[in-house]
Amino acid sequence: MKVLHSVHPGDFKSYDTQKIRENFLMENLVEPGKVNLVYTHYDRMIVGVANPAGEKIALPNYPNLRANFFLERREMGIINVGGNGEVIADGKTYPVNKLDCLYLGKGVKEVHFASSSAAKHAVFYILSAPAHAVCATTLLSNAEAVKVTLGSLATANLRTINKYIHHEGIKSCQLVMGLTILHEGSVWNTMPAHVHDRRMEAYFYFDIPAGQKVFHYMGEAHETRHIITDNYNAVVSPPWSIHSGSGTASYSFIWGMAGENLDYTDMDALAITDLR
Ligand SMILES: O=C[C@H](O)[C@@H](O)CC(=O)C(=O)O
Numbered sequence: 001m002k003v004l005h006s007v008h009p010g011d012f013k014s015y016d017t018q019k020i021r022e023n024f025l026m027e028n029l030v031e032p033g034k035v036n037l038v039y040t041h042y043d044r045m046i047v048g049v050a051n052p053a054g055e056k057i058a059l060p061n062y063p064n065l066r067a068n069f070f071l072e073r074r075e076m077g078i079i080n081v082g083g084n085g086e087v088i089a090d091g092k093t094y095p096v097n098k099l100d101c102l103y104l105g106k107g108v109k110e111v112h113f114a115s116s117s118a119a120k121h122a123v124f125y126i127l128s129a130p131a132h133a134v135c136a137t138t139l140l141s142n143a144e145a146v147k148v149t150l151g152s153l154a155t156a157n158l159r160t161i162n163k164y165i166h167h168e169g170i171k172s173c174q175l176v177m178g179l180t181i182l183h184e185g186s187v188w189n190t191m192p193a194h195v196h197d198r199r200m201e202a203y204f205y206f207d208i209p210a211g212q213k214v215f216h217y218m219g220e221a222h223e224t225r226h227i228i229t230d231n232y233n234a235v236v237s238p239p240w241s242i243h244s245g246s247g248t249a250s251y252s253f254i255w256g257m258a259g260e261n262l263d264y265t266d267m268d269a270l271a272i273t274d275l276r
């Protein structure tokens, strides 16, 4: 499993485009028939994608973990952003269709991913954090997720937040996970921006229309940089960084965090006028 090391905000100031992309952008995660995961040193969060094509595929065990099986000391959140699919966990089959979320608790030994149709393969986005206790394996459909609509069309940031794994949703040890859908004509996510030193965060952009891009903003509020990304890429956000984006068209993204607490609303808001 590829490893991504953490970066100090003082060093980040001197990074050029290539170095920023190497250290924070995760590309080529979606590969037919493969599970592609990256081990980050931000709260030891593992980020990646399972893209079953044809045969069902198994979640491997990786030497990085020095574990008997992947979830021996970890928990996992899975959200499907592709065609309908299934996750088989210790012999039980869970239908995980587009925008549905499955939480797997610590101790689940065998995990397989399958696509329901050969015409449109499932794209299972995966986050996994270390876990100290067993929380119940839980499936939550998009219809069941708590929804909050923020922003306005006038400021091009009208969007619906869907919360799955958080303090008042699926119980976890430290994973917090959900997704945000930009309404048509809106392109700004997480603006006004915020930071949360208590938690790292990762964004995974999807449903970016062909030929369009998302500009992802990061860095300390007074020292921002950007990464221009295509569909199906993830970006890791250090605890000291803003994480916000604007697209050349509307799009969606999965957000996920690990760290000190499970309160979605624990954010330190920044004034737009203070950003540099
Ligand atoms: O800590 C929370 C995360 O950054 C996101 O949930 C923010 C977001 O989806 C948005 O405002 O569009």
Ligand SMILES: [Zn+2]
Pocket (backbone or CB within 6 Å): 194, 195, 196, 201, 243, 267
């Ligand atoms: Zn955040």
